[in-house]
Amino acid sequence: MKHILQFVLLIILSLNCLSQPTPPENHTGAITGTVTTSDGKPAQDVSVHIKTKAALTDDKGQFTFSHLAPGTYELNISLVGHAPVHQQVTVEENKTTTLSLRLQVSEQQLDEVTVTTGHNKFNKKETDDVARMPLKNIENPQVYSVVTKEIMREQVITDYNSIFKNVPGAGVPLVYNQGRSSLLARGFTTANLIRNSISGFVYTNIDPANLERLEAIKGPSGTLFNSSMISFGGLFNRVTKKPLETSRTEISYTGASFDLNRLTFDVNRPLNDAKTVLFRVNGALHTENSFQDAGFTRNLLLAPSFVFKANDRLTFLLDIEASTFNATSPIRFTPAKSGKVTNIRDLGMDYKRSFTNNTLDYTTRQLNVFGQINYQLSSIWKSQTNYTRTFSTTEGYVSQLIGKSDSTLQQSVQKENFPYNGTEIQQNFIGDMHIAGLRNRIVIGLDYYNQKSDRTTPTINMPVINFRHPGAAYNNFNTSKVDSLAASAVYSIYKTNQNTYGAYVSDVLNITPQLNIMLSLRADRFEDKGTYYPASDSTAGAFTQNALSPKLGIVYEVVKDKISLFGNYMNGFSNTGGTDFNGVSFKPQQANQWETGIKLDVFNHRLSSTISYYNIDVSNVTRDDPDHAGYSIQDGTQLSKGIETEIIANPFAGFNLVAGYTYNDSKFTKANKTVQGLRPAAAGPANLLNIWASYHLMNGKAKGLGFGLGANYGSSSFQTNTTTQVFTIPSYTVLDATIFYDQPGYRLGIKVDNLTNEKYWSFRLAPQNPTRISASISLKL
Structure with missing residues (x-):
């Protein structure tokens, strides 16, 4: 730890020195400028070139070239698919030449552009979604x-x-x-x-x-x-994806192992000359089979979206996704509680057997409608109204495999008819103002959410089979057998209805230009109207709960816009129904996190990194009442703490890297005796690593040719972890590679997933894909 702190301190001191102004050299001049988009917005992260020097514009669209010998320079900005910007600039001794450059692309279009200079294209972390306000x-x-x-x-x-x-x-x-x-x-x-x-x-x-x-x-x-x-x-x-102000079309086809065929399209059109009515539609047609002996997925997606700019202050957005999926259930296996084998790799199940049948499929349909109204109330305040309506339903057969011993299992299936409906209405007021000379960025919001479900489901259990040598019984798991057993199965029929009413406020206060404090609070009222059972015309489990959720954050920018130290306290909750032995209603579970770390965005955005340590304490967890069988008490606790690191780097033109490492230490600190002090099985691997590196040629006849290589590692984890049973999932290392050729009018790509044919499993013990080869072609029209 001492060496890590010394290393971080060295980086801070070194970069702080770099950030200090350098005395001007004799007999030199400078160029400074501002780049804006066609709609007058600052053009951030645009690469500007003169001779052998390059600079990226900052969040204000500004750039600087210093220590230039007097003379005439040609300044260039090149954007794929758009007209380049060229301008001659004369530099005079001991003078600074100031420029204003305007691109022929809008802010939205610029976000779509790949800059030809090979800048840090994976470093796009600026988003208004996290804080619900503009915050870098x-x-x-x-x-x-x-x-x-x-x-x-x-x-x-x-x-x-x-x-x-x-x-x-x-x-x-x-x-x-x-x-x-x-x-x-x-x-x-x-x-x-x-x-x-x-x-x-x-x-x-x-x-x-x-x-x-x-x-x-x-x-x-x-x-x-x-x-x-x-x-x-x-x-x-x-x-x-949202509509843009330029006409464009992209059509892509991908073919891959396991009979995968995928066709996608992306069509964008302004619908009038003023570009105030915009339309975009994305779609996909996809079919593939499983690598196992049975299993398939076939889906169709259509996603139109519209933007109407009523005037400079008022904009409407409508975004729709409609899809249908026809598929077989993913593998889900629960090991036998009485078994002696404690590792999925040692169990001896055939990796390529599904133990199911393609007739046992299901169909899901979904409709997701999202609407947004943005209105600039004043130079300080903006109103944002969001509306969403969701529908999804499952009809058909969903299955699972239940281990009965170290060599046998039982196939089980539910014949589902299960629709969900959701509605959310949200109103935000977002402000940016100075109060008593201090900058305040504020969001004030109201939120209403409703969710309903309606379920009709029988469960059918098949006879137990030997999964190592199933014989003819392997073919019995089909619709004919299941339907004949469903006639006498017990149906589960019920309806649910839940409402949530929320109000929240968040303020980011700049004490100084480099020090800000975030103060946030949410109040929620949750109403569960209970589960309605038509057979008995009764409702059970209805309850209401109120909860407060605070948030506090502090950021100090050691080097403005380059290095910051941060800390946060955050709260989340989960509504819990029921009562204890004395009839006292349970409270919401609460999670309290404190976290501290460092963020970097240095070397002209070529290196972005976040390193943090977090500690999450969960309270109000229910556990078995040791004094009253069949009841629960709410004094349980759980701890989750760890380290997270992420690096996004562009050390030289054309080379890009994304990497992350996490270590998580989780355990039940007060719980049932069977799990007391143990790591929750659902917490997954303690150590996880991801890395993706790519390089594409910037010049020459092979310009646009690129290569990529990635790896994912997870340490061993648990499917079950109690004092009476432990069942482990082995560690895994998966390697992927790609080669591509990207041109303004088309793109070719070949990808190999799981290069080493690693066998690995999910938490549900579903075998993951072996080596897969994919080839794609995209036409950009």
Whole structure:
């Protein structure tokens, strides 16, 4: 630890020295300038060139070249797909020449552009979503990661879950019966329920074709987000593609192992000459088979979006996703409690047997409607109204495998009809003002959320079979057998209805230009109207709860816009129903996190890094009442602490690197005797590592040719970890590689996933894909 602190201090002192102004040299001059977009916004991270020197514009669109010999220089800005900017500049001795440059691209278009100079294209962490206000990463006390569309394109991403290979600490995806998934965040299972910063609650698979970026926001963020949509470890926010002011079309096809065929399209059009009405539609047609003896996925996505700019102050956005998935259930295996084998690798199950049948499939449908109204009330205040309506349903067969011994299992299936409906309305007022000479960035919000479900499900259990030598019994798990048993099965039929009312405020106060404090508070009222059972015309489990969720953050920029030290206290909660033996209603579970660390954005944005240590204490956890059988008490606690690191680097033109390492130490500190002091099985591996490095040629005849190599490592973990049973999942190391050729009019790519054919499993003991080869072609029209 001493050496780490010395190293960090050395970096700070060195960069602080670099940031000090250098006395002007005799007989030299300078060029300084500001670059703006066609709509008058600062053009950030644009590369400006003169001779052998290059500079990136900052968040104000400004750049500087100093210590230049007197003479005439040609200044260049080159953007793929757009007209370059050239301007001759004369430098005089001991004088500074000031320029103003305007690009022929809008702010939205600029975000779509790949700059030809090979800058740090993976370093796009500036987002308004984390704090719900304009706040740069370097001045934000919260830790988050952003997976950009550039990484997704480079890695030939064809499924949503593969994106998480780039998120520090996410682990192997946990895929549920309906195709929905969750991953890890700081030792807590975290679902994918947030879209465009509010509810995107759909219990189905997610197609990545409409995804602009993925934001992994860390910690119990209950203050600014609906706590029923997140975990104590954080949340994953899917940000969708929005209409642009330029006409463009991209069509892509990918073919891969396991009979994968995927066609996607992205069409953007302004619908009038004034470019005040914009339209964009993304879509995907996807089909693939499992690497196992049975299993398939077929899906169709259509995602139109519209923008209407009523005037300079008022803008409307409508964003829709509609999809249908037809698939077989992902593998889900629960080992036998009486078994003596304690490791999935030693169990002897055939990696390529599914123990299911393609007739046992399901169909999911989802509709996700998102609307947003932005109105500039004044130079200080902006109003943002968000509305979302979600629908998802599962119809068909979802299955699981239940271990009965070290050599036998039972196939079980539910015949589901399970629709979900969700509605969220959110109103934010966002301000930026000076009070008593101090800058305040404020968001004040109100939020209403409703979720309903309606379930009709029988469960059918098949006869036990030997999974090592199943014989003819292997073929009995099919719709004919299941339907015949379903006639006598007991149906589970019920309805649920939940409401959440929230109000929140957050203020970022700049004490000095380099020191800011964030103060936030949320108040929630949760109403669970209970589970309604039509058979008995009765409702059970209804309850209401109130909760307060505070947040405090502090940031000191040691070197302005380059190095910051930060700390935060954050709170999240989870509503808990029921009562104890004495009839006292349970309180919400609470998670309290404190965290401290350092953020870097140095060397002209070529190096961005976050290093932090966090500690999350969970209280009000229910556990078995030792004095009253069948009841629970609410004095349980859990601790999750660890280290997170992320590095995004561009050490030289054309080479880009993203890497992350997380260490998580989780344990039940007060719980049932069977798990007291043990690591929760759902916490996943204690050590997780991700890295992706790529290089593309910047000049010559092979310009645009690139290569990429990545790795993911996870230490061993548990499927079950109690005093009576331990079942482990082995560690894994997965290597991926790609080669691509990117040109203004087309792109070719070849990707190999799992180069070494590693066998590894998810928390649900689902075998993951062996080596897969994908080839893609994209036409940019």
